[in-house]
Amino acid sequence: MKKILNSADTVVTEFLTGFAAAHPDTHRVDLDHHLILRADAGQIDKVGIVSGGGSGHEPLHGGYVGPGMLDAACCGEVFTSPVPDQILAATEAVDAGKGVLHIVKNYTGDVMNFEMAAEMIEGTRVETVVVADDVAVQDSLYTTGRRGVGGTVFVEKIAGAVAEKGASLDEVTAVATDVSARVRSFGVALTSCTVPAAGKPTFDLDEGHMELGIGIHGEPGRERVPIASAHDLAAQLARPILDDADFTSDPVIVMVNGMGATPLLELYLLYGEVARYLEDHGVTIARCKVGNYITSLDMAGASLTMAPVTDELLAAWDAPSPVFH
C-alpha cells in the first residue's frame, strides 16, 4: 500500500486536523464528532443542510461545506457510515430555527444512522432526502435499491443554493426530492481502490479489463469487459442512463467525474466523447462539469451523472458558491 498517512486508524482524524489548519477562517472542525461545519453554521437565518457518509470520496462531502451548499458534513471512517451521535451533533449545530435537511446517499448504514439521529433530536424539525441515482444495479453490497453516487453532488448544490436564498424547509426538501428523482449516474473502474485499513486493493482487475457499473466503494458492477476506447466507453456509460429515463425533453446538466486517479486530460477527452454521444441521441447539454467531484480514494475510472432540469433548477445550479467549481 502506497499512501501518505501515519496510521490507518487515524486517517480521518488527521485529515480533519489538516482541513482545520487549511481553512481556519471559513470552516469549523469538530474533532470530537468528526464534523466539518461552516464557520457561521447555526448563526444564519436559513434552513440547515447536513450531509455525510464514509470518508474517501473527497471533495464530497466536507469540500462542499460552505455558502450555497452544505452547513455541515459528517465524516465517517473510510467507506464507513457516520454514527448517529455525529449526525445528531451536526444537526444541532446547524439548526438556526428553520429546520434541517439531511441529504443521505442510499446505503443501508447511512440511511439507518441518519434516521436514528433524526429520531433522537428534540426541538428541531428534520427532513430527509435519500439519493439513489446509480442505474447500474438494483441492489448492491451495502444497499437495498439503487446506490447514491454522483447525483448527491447535484442535490447538494441545488438544494444548497435554494436554502441560501432563504427558502423554507418544505421548499428546500421539495427541490432536493425533485433533483433526486431526476438524476442518474453510471460508473466505470479501471483499477481498484485501496482502503487504508485493508492495505491491499479491494478487488482484482486484470490489465486488460474494466468493470462497468462499479460502486464508489468498489462494489461489484454489472460486468467486466475488455478496456474499451474512450469513444466506446462514452456509449457504455451513457446508454444505461438514457435507457432509464427521458433526457430529451428538458436541457440536461452533465458531470464527467473522476474516481480519484484518472488525470484531467483523460476526463476531458471522455467528456468530448460523451458530449458527442449525447448530442447524437437528442440530449441538449445545458451545463457540464468535468473533474473530481465524488471519488473513490485512488481508484482509476470515471462516472457520468446527468439530470434534466427546469429553468429554476438551472438557476440554482448556476448560483455561485465558493466551494463548488
Place this chain on the structure above:
Amino acid sequence: MKKILNSADTVVTEFLTGFAAAHPDTHRVDLDHHLILRADAGQIDKVGIVSGGGSGHEPLHGGYVGPGMLDAACCGEVFTSPVPDQILAATEAVDAGKGVLHIVKNYTGDVMNFEMAAEMIEGTRVETVVVADDVAVQDSLYTTGRRGVGGTVFVEKIAGAVAEKGASLDEVTAVATDVSARVRSFGVALTSCTVPAAGKPTFDLDEGHMELGIGIHGEPGRERVPIASAHDLAAQLARPILDDADFTSDPVIVMVNGMGATPLLELYLLYGEVARYLEDHGVTIARCKVGNYITSLDMAGASLTMAPVTDELLAAWDAPSPVFH
C-alpha cells in the same frame, strides 16, 4: 496501461476537443495550434500572458486560462515542449497592444521554443520569465539549472492578477520575476506515471519505497528511501526548501499539491503535518492551497511549494479568479 483514450497519438487533440465542448462560452480552443485561449483574448486592454508546456500536468496550464490568470496556454504533446509556431500563434492572439509576457517552466526545450517564438514575432513586445523553483536537483534530465514545477502556479496567479488590474508589461514582468525568485518546491513520488505513448510506467519503484525530489515528468530525484510516515514525509519535503532560502521573515503562501493519483484525504492529512512542521520552524503561513494544481498524469505523490510574500503579492494572490480555487 489502463487509460481512457482512443489512441496515444490523439490524446492532446481529443483533450482539447473535450475542453472546447465543456467551456464554449468562456474559452476558445485553437485545434490547429493546440491552444486554449480566453474567449476575449486580445480584445481586452491588458498585457497578455501566455504559458504552456507539455500536456499531462492539468489543470496547469489550460485550466488556468481565464480572467485573472492566463490569456492563452500552449499545449504540447504529453510531456513534450510546445513548438515555436504554437507559441507564436498564442502570442499574436493575446496581444492587445500592451505587450505579452511568456511564463516558461525551466526545461531546455520549453525555454528554447519560447525564445524562438519571441524572436519570430513582429510588432509585439515580449518579455519572458523562466520559473526554476525545484530545489531537489541542480541539473536534471531535461534541464540545465533547476526545474520549473509548482512555483509556476504562483507566478501565473500573481502575475495574472496584476495584469488583469491594468499594469504595464514592465510591471507585470517585474512581479513575475519577483515571485519566481521567491518560490521554492520539492516533490515526492510514491508511484510512477505512465505516459500514453510509452504504454508502461516511466520508472520502477518497489512497494516499500518512494522517490524524494522527483520531477513532474518522473525525472530522477535526490534519493529513493523507504516510504515514510506522513509526519516524517512533511519534514522530508519542507527541510530542503527551508534550507534553500529564508522563510521566517515574511508571511508565506504554502501549496500542498497532488501529483494526480493521491486522494484529497491524504493531501489534507499531509498539509496538517506540513503546517505543524513549518510553525515549529518559525514560518508564518499566510495562505494555503491543498489539491491538484500541477500533476504528473497518474503519478501518486505530492509536492510542497512555498513563497514568502509582501502585502502586495498577497493581495494579488487573493484577487478572485474564476479559474483558480
